[in-house]
Amino acid sequence: MRSCIEKLIQSIEKALPILYLRKVFRMGDMRNTESNKQVTIKDIAKKAGVSQATVGRVIGGYGSVSSKAKEKVLKVVKELNYVPNSIAQSMKNKRTKTIGVVVGKLGNPFFSEIVNAIEATGAKLGYTVVISNTDEDPKKELECLRTLYSKQIDGIIIATTLRPDTVLDAASKKFYSGSIPTVYIDRELPFLQELCVLTDNYFGAYKATEYLIEMGHRNIGIIAGTNTSTMHRRIEGYKRALMEHNIEPQEKFIRFGEKATVEEGRQFTSELLNNNPDLTALFALNNQLVTGMLKTINEMKLSIPSDLSIVGWDDFELAQIVNPPLTMVTQDTEKIGTVATEKLIEIINSKDDESNALGERRIVFNAHLIIRESCADRQVELI
Amino acid sequence: MRSCIEKLIQSIEKALPILYLRKVFRMGDMRNTESNKQVTIKDIAKKAGVSQATVGRVIGGYGSVSSKAKEKVLKVVKELNYVPNSIAQSMKNKRTKTIGVVVGKLGNPFFSEIVNAIEATGAKLGYTVVISNTDEDPKKELECLRTLYSKQIDGIIIATTLRPDTVLDAASKKFYSGSIPTVYIDRELPFLQELCVLTDNYFGAYKATEYLIEMGHRNIGIIAGTNTSTMHRRIEGYKRALMEHNIEPQEKFIRFGEKATVEEGRQFTSELLNNNPDLTALFALNNQLVTGMLKTINEMKLSIPSDLSIVGWDDFELAQIVNPPLTMVTQDTEKIGTVATEKLIEIINSKDDESNALGERRIVFNAHLIIRESCADRQVELI
DNA sequence: CTGTTAGCGCCTTCAT
DNA sequence: ATGAAGGCGCTAACAG
Numbered sequence: 001m002r003s004c005i006e007k008l009i010q011s012i013e014k015a016l017p018i019l020y021l022r023k024v025f026r027m028g029d030m031r032n033t034e035s036n037k038q039v040t041i042k043d044i045a046k047k048a049g050v051s052q053a054t055v056g057r058v059i060g061g062y063g064s065v066s067s068k069a070k071e072k073v074l075k076v077v078k079e080l081n082y083v084p085n086s087i088a089q090s091m092k093n094k095r096t097k098t099i100g101v102v103v104g105k106l107g108n109p110f111f112s113e114i115v116n117a118i119e120a121t122g123a124k125l126g127y128t129v130v131i132s133n134t135d136e137d138p139k140k141e142l143e144c145l146r147t148l149y150s151k152q153i154d155g156i157i158i159a160t161t162l163r164p165d166t167v168l169d170a171a172s173k174k175f176y177s178g179s180i181p182t183v184y185i186d187r188e189l190p191f192l193q194e195l196c197v198l199t200d201n202y203f204g205a206y207k208a209t210e211y212l213i214e215m216g217h218r219n220i221g222i223i224a225g226t227n228t229s230t231m232h233r234r235i236e237g238y239k240r241a242l243m244e245h246n247i248e249p250q251e252k253f254i255r256f257g258e259k260a261t262v263e264e265g266r267q268f269t270s271e272l273l274n275n276n277p278d279l280t281a282l283f284a285l286n287n288q289l290v291t292g293m294l295k296t297i298n299e300m301k302l303s304i305p306s307d308l309s310i311v312g313w314d315d316f317e318l319a320q321i322v323n324p325p326l327t328m329v330t331q332d333t334e335k336i337g338t339v340a341t342e343k344l345i346e347i348i349n350s351k352d353d354e355s356n357a358l359g360e361r362r363i364v365f366n367a368h369l370i371i372r373e374s375c376a377d378r379q380v381e382l383i
Numbered sequence: 384m385r386s387c388i389e390k391l392i393q394s395i396e397k398a399l400p401i402l403y404l405r406k407v408f409r410m411g412d413m414r415n416t417e418s419n420k421q422v423t424i425k426d427i428a429k430k431a432g433v434s435q436a437t438v439g440r441v442i443g444g445y446g447s448v449s450s451k452a453k454e455k456v457l458k459v460v461k462e463l464n465y466v467p468n469s470i471a472q473s474m475k476n477k478r479t480k481t482i483g484v485v486v487g488k489l490g491n492p493f494f495s496e497i498v499n500a501i502e503a504t505g506a507k508l509g510y511t512v513v514i515s516n517t518d519e520d521p522k523k524e525l526e527c528l529r530t531l532y533s534k535q536i537d538g539i540i541i542a543t544t545l546r547p548d549t550v551l552d553a554a555s556k557k558f559y560s561g562s563i564p565t566v567y568i569d570r571e572l573p574f575l576q577e578l579c580v581l582t583d584n585y586f587g588a589y590k591a592t593e594y595l596i597e598m599g600h601r602n603i604g605i606i607a608g609t610n611t612s613t614m615h616r617r618i619e620g621y622k623r624a625l626m627e628h629n630i631e632p633q634e635k636f637i638r639f640g641e642k643a644t645v646e647e648g649r650q651f652t653s654e655l656l657n658n659n660p661d662l663t664a665l666f667a668l669n670n671q672l673v674t675g676m677l678k679t680i681n682e683m684k685l686s687i688p689s690d691l692s693i694v695g696w697d698d699f700e701l702a703q704i705v706n707p708p709l710t711m712v713t714q715d716t717e718k719i720g721t722v723a724t725e726k727l728i729e730i731i732n733s734k735d736d737e738s739n740a741l742g743e744r745r746i747v748f749n750a751h752l753i754i755r756e757s758c759a760d761r762q763v764e765l766i
Numbered sequence: 767c768t769g770t771t772a773g774c775g776c777c778t779t780c781a782t
Numbered sequence: 783a784t785g786a787a788g789g790c791g792c793t794a795a796c797a798g
Contacts, residue, residue, distance in 0.1 A: 038535075040775055051785045056777060063778090066783060081557050086533045087479065088775035090470050091790050098513075098534075106502060112495035119489060119516055128530060130481075130513050133502050147511060150469045151481075174464050262700060294704040317645060318699075321677040323706030423791055434769045439793060446794090447767060471791035474774050 039080045048076040059084065090152060098128045099344060100148035102158040104136045104226070104259075110287055110314050110333060111159065114185065117337025118157060125345050127154070136161045136226055136259050145175040155181040155344045163227050164190055181347040183340045187228045188362070195347070197340040197363045199331035201230050204367025205237030208283060208311045208329050211369060213245045216378030217281040217309060221253045221272040223293060224285045225260025234285050234313070252276060260285070265292020273300065273308075280309060280378050287314035294322070305376035315370060325372035332365055339363060422463045431459040442467065473535060481511045482727060483531035485541040487519045487609070487642075493670055493697050493716060494542065497568065500720025501540060508728050510537070519544045519609055519642050528558040538564040538727045546610050547573055564730040566723045570611045571745070578730070580723040580746045582714035584613050587750025588620030591666060591694045591712050594752060596628045599761030600664040600692060604636045604655040606676060607668045608643025617668050617696070635659060643668070648675020656683065656691075663692060663761050670697035677705070688759035698753060708755035715748055722746060 041059070045052045050069050057063040058073040065073075076082075090096040101118055103111040119129045130153060132144040141161050148156060166189070168176055176182075176192060184196040212220050222238050224231045235256075239249040255272055257264035265288060272279060273296075284290040290312035297304065304310050304324055312319065315330035343363070424442070428435045433452050440446040441456040448456075459465075473479040484501055486494040502512045513536060515527040524544050531539060549572070551559055559565075559575060567579040595603050605621055607614040618639075622632040638655055640647035648671060655662060656679075667673040673695035680687065687693050687707055695702065698713035726746070 038775085041777095042775080052776085053778080053785055053787095054783085057784090060777075064783060069783080078554075081554060083529060083533045085535060085775055087470055087473050087535045088790095089777080091474055091775075092777050094790080096470065106489075106495050106499040109492060109495070112489050112492070112498075115495075115514070116489040116516065119514055123515065128513055128515070128534065130511055131498075131502055132506065132511070133499065146466060150466045151511065152468060152470045171461075171464060291700050291704070294701075298704050316701075317674050318677075318701045318705065321674065321681050322701065322704065421791085424793095425791080435792085436769060436771095436794080437767090440768090443793075449767060452768080468791055471774090472793080474791075475793050477774080 038085060039082045040085070041082075043080060044073060044076050044082055047080070048072045094152075095154050095348075096152050097126055098130055098151070098153045099341070100144075100151075100153040100156045100158075101129055101131045102134060102141060102144050102148070102156065102160075103131070104159060104161065105133050106131065108288060109316055113333035114159075114337040114340075117334045118341045121338045121341035122345075125341070127341075127345065134161050138162055138166070142172055142175065149175060149180065153180065155183070155348045157183050157185055157340050157344055159186045160184060160189060161187075161226070161228070162189055164188075164229050164232065166191075181344060181351060183344040183347070185336055185340050187230050189229065193361065195343055195360050195363065197336050197343065198230070198365070199336070199367045200364050201233035201367065202237040202240075204313070204329045204331070204369070205234035205283075205285075206241045207237075207367070207369045208313075208327075209238045209241035210245070211327075211371070212281045212283070212309060212311065212375060213241060213247065215281075215309065215375055218247055218378075219250075219253065219276065219278045220281045220283060221255070221276065221279045222283045222285065223255050223257070223265060223268045223272070223289050225257030225264050225289055227256070227258070231256070231260075231285060238283065253279065257289070260288050262288045262292040262295070265289035266296045267292070269293040269296040270300070273302075281311070281375065282308060283311045283313075285313045287312070287316055290314070290319075290326070290328075304374050309375040309378075311375065319370075320372065324374050326374045327372045328370050330368045330370050335365055421468065422465045423468070424465075426463060427456060427459050427465055430463070431455045477535075478537050478731075479535050480509055481513055481534070481536045482724070483527075483534075483536040483539045483541075484512055484514045485517060485524060485527050485531070485539065485543075486514070487542060487544065488516050489514065491671060492699055496716035497542075497720040497723075500717045501724045504721045504724035505728075508724070510724075510728065517544050521545055521549070525555055525558065532558060532563065536563065538566070538731045540566050540568055540723050540727055542569045543567060543572060544570075544609070544611070545572055547571075547612050547615070549574075564727060566727045566730070568719055568723050570613050572612065576744065578726055578743050578746065580719050580726065581613070581748070582719070582750045583747050584616035584750065585620040585623075587696070587712045587714070587752070588617035588666075588668075589624045590620075590750070590752045591696075591710075592621045592624035593628070594710075594754070595664045595666070595692060595694065595758060596624060596630065598692065598758055601630055601761070602633075602636065602659065602661045603664045603666055604638075604659065604662045605666045605668065606638050606640070606648060606651045606655070606672050608640030608647050608672055610639070610641070614639070614643075614668060621666065636662065640672070643671055645671045645675040645678070648672035649679045650675070652676040652679040653683070656685075664694070664758070665691060666694045666696075668696045670695070670699055673697070673702075673709070673711075687757050692758040692761075694758065702753075703755065707757050709757045710755045711753050713751045713753050718748055 041052050041055045044055045050073060054065055054069055055073050057065045058070050099122055101115055106112050106115060115131060122129050134141040134144060138161050178194060182194045184194055186198050188196040188198060224235055242249045255268035265284060282293060284293045302308050310326060312326050312328045315328045319326040319328050424435050424438045427438045433456060437448055437452055438456050440448045441453050482505055484498055489495050489498060498514060505512050517524040517527060521544050561577060565577045567577055569581050571579040571581060607618055625632045638651035640651060648667060665676060667676045685691050694710050696712045698711045702709040702711050
């Protein structure tokens with residue numbers, strides 16, 4: 001009788017996929033019947049009839065264990081779906097195999113590409129990645145560091161929001177002076193001696209500016225943001241290129257934002273353009289600012305490059321398909337992320353070996369000027 | 384004599400900023416002199432002359448402590464720069480205040496925007512975020528889950544790469560059936576009963592397709608990728624719109640990739656266009672595919688929308704400034720991330736209370752069709 | 767109000 | 783080859 005009903009149900013199940021739901025409920029029930037608490041080495045030991053130490057040896061792969069014991073243990077491990085508790089391991093080993101990443105905002109493709117590379121490289125080398133955003137706020141940054149520190153991460157990769165002239169109080173110093181292996185990315189600080197992996201911002205800006213000058217532009221507006229070494233170096237490169245071509249840099253052509261957001265890009269573009277009708281070119285110093293700049297230019301119905309020449313920074317996939325394709329300074333985000341991670345893990349390991357740290361202070365990659373179609377020779381002045 | 388030299392150094396320091404480096408070295412030295420090992424409650428207790436329990440009470444803010452003892456402890460805490468060891472806390476509490484996030488690839492803006500919102504919401508509620516990429520590979524996904532599980536995370540937010548027809552083996556079930564509070568995002572699975580937060584993909588695709596049909600298009604190519612519920616639902620919406628307007632969906636107009644990359648977008652666009660000269664519109668189902676599609680269209684020197692009408696999916700900031708601005712189906716990534724996180728934390732807490740889980744199975748947000756200028760009425764047929 | 771103490775799960779030395 | 787036991791840093795129940 002019962003088997004008959006089972007059969008009936010089976011055939012109905014076949015016919016009506018919706019009844020598949022029955023299986024769902026079965027699966028759901030499992031959750032309650034399965035003992036909810038974590039399987040530990042102790043459980044394995046009891047069930048396999050050996051000591052905890054033996055189980056530890058099998059799982060950790062050290063010491064010597066009879067093959068019979070080993071077999072028994074492994075069988076039970078599988079049966080009980082045992083997964084070691086990393087927290088307890090960390091407690092013992094004093095390392096968590098975790099690295100912390102602190103950036104301005106993951107929503108910014110520049111950072112998310114870097115973090116992507118960090119995660120990939122970390123995973124390859126056995127490290128997990130914890131992220132936190134600072135929103136470019138030094139207070140938040142300190143909070144992040146405190147949290148990460150309390151979580152006993154093995155190392156940190158950070159694009160710091162601190163400014164080059166920051167003076168740290170005693171409490172903060174702990175987090176910024178090698179109490180944990182640290183690699184800085186993108187932004188350097190003169191008073192810290194940790195490794196920094198970054199792009200040659202100075203020369204990148206220099207090349208782009210020179211390119212514009214050589215096309216005949218003299219009045220070049222520049223839009224920057226975030227009060228960091230990165231932006232300052234770019235501004236310096238820009239000024240240097242101007243001076244080397246006997247053009248006096250003018251402060252009124254320079255706009256410097258707080259957070260380098262799209263909104264700031266919009267605002268600065270319209271301000272610059274409205275206040276300085278003599279500008280023939282604009283240079284925006286990161287992807288968000290470029291986006292904002294383009295929005296405003298679109299709204300003002302200016303056409304690129306006939307009305308205005310444009311150079312951006314941070315290549316994004318779309319720069320090539322925007323119309324016209326944008327001339328851009330590019331940096332290799334993947335490389336920054338990958339190298340920073342590799343170096344950080346080297347430093348972490350060298351600490352274990354009691355050998356000394358790397359000694360490297362800066363790893364600098366080239367910025368590349370990708371010339372597309374957003375710049376034109378300077379137009380004849382309309383008197 | 385000595386003060387004289389100090390003075391001299393000071394004046395030189397002022398004159399030559401480079402000598403600021405002297406301070407760097409001082410700071411660096413600190414690292415070695417400072418005891419490197421972690422300050423613990425024990426240290427505080429000893430130095431403050433009280434018991435560990437009292438220190439615990441002060442720091443944890445429970446029980447009652449004399450204000451004198453409290454003061455002493457707080458003073459030492461500050462002096463020694465004590466930061467609690469979360470690992471040890473987690474060991475005791477059985478919770479890590481950490482949530483794991485598993486997505487395809489952080490490099491994809493869709494995911495990085497979601498993760499950004501998750502991090503922000505998590506931080507607000509006291510949770511740290513661990514990320515891992517699956518590269519849309521189910522095997523990697525299982526590895527990620529295993530790692531996260533071993534790290535004792537309190538909950539998971541996952542955009543699973545599993546396919547709707549996946550059958551899980553016994554070992555995997557553990558990770559996919561509520562052994563940890565889980566919220567799925569973007570992709571649902573019929574055989575799991577956890578909460579899923581996602582966009583109404585079906586209706587989004589339906590609306591976009593209908594929009595094209597109403598402009599007179601009958602032959603609409605569609606480019607999808609990743610074998611997930613998400614993409615399937617979009618295809619279904621597309622087909623449904625066609626059928627409701629008495630147009631028979633044609634398989635040759637549908638291309639389905641593996642990873643929904645820019646490269647796949649390029650390839651499928653040129654294949655579709657070359658094999659089907661009768662296509663008058665193209666619909667690409669995520670940001671990467673849109674980008675690839677635009678690249679190819681640009682290379683083929685086709686102009687939008689006069690040669691070809693275009694609808695994309697996943698609004699990105701640049702869609703509005705591309706020329707012409709792109710008509711797009713949009714989903715609210717921030718909302719998905721925020722709500723998923725809030726709900727997850729609710730579930731985590733409801734588990735503590737022994738009260739039951741939420742009972743919600745789906746939270747679905749609208750997809751919005753943003754009409755810009757990349758679609759035109761269907762051209763008169765040649766011949 | 768305060769101190770003592772027993773674990774959390776794992777690793778590892780020491781003894782057998 | 784194996785088992786017993788101590789301890790990582792913190793919490794909290796219990797005893798004073």
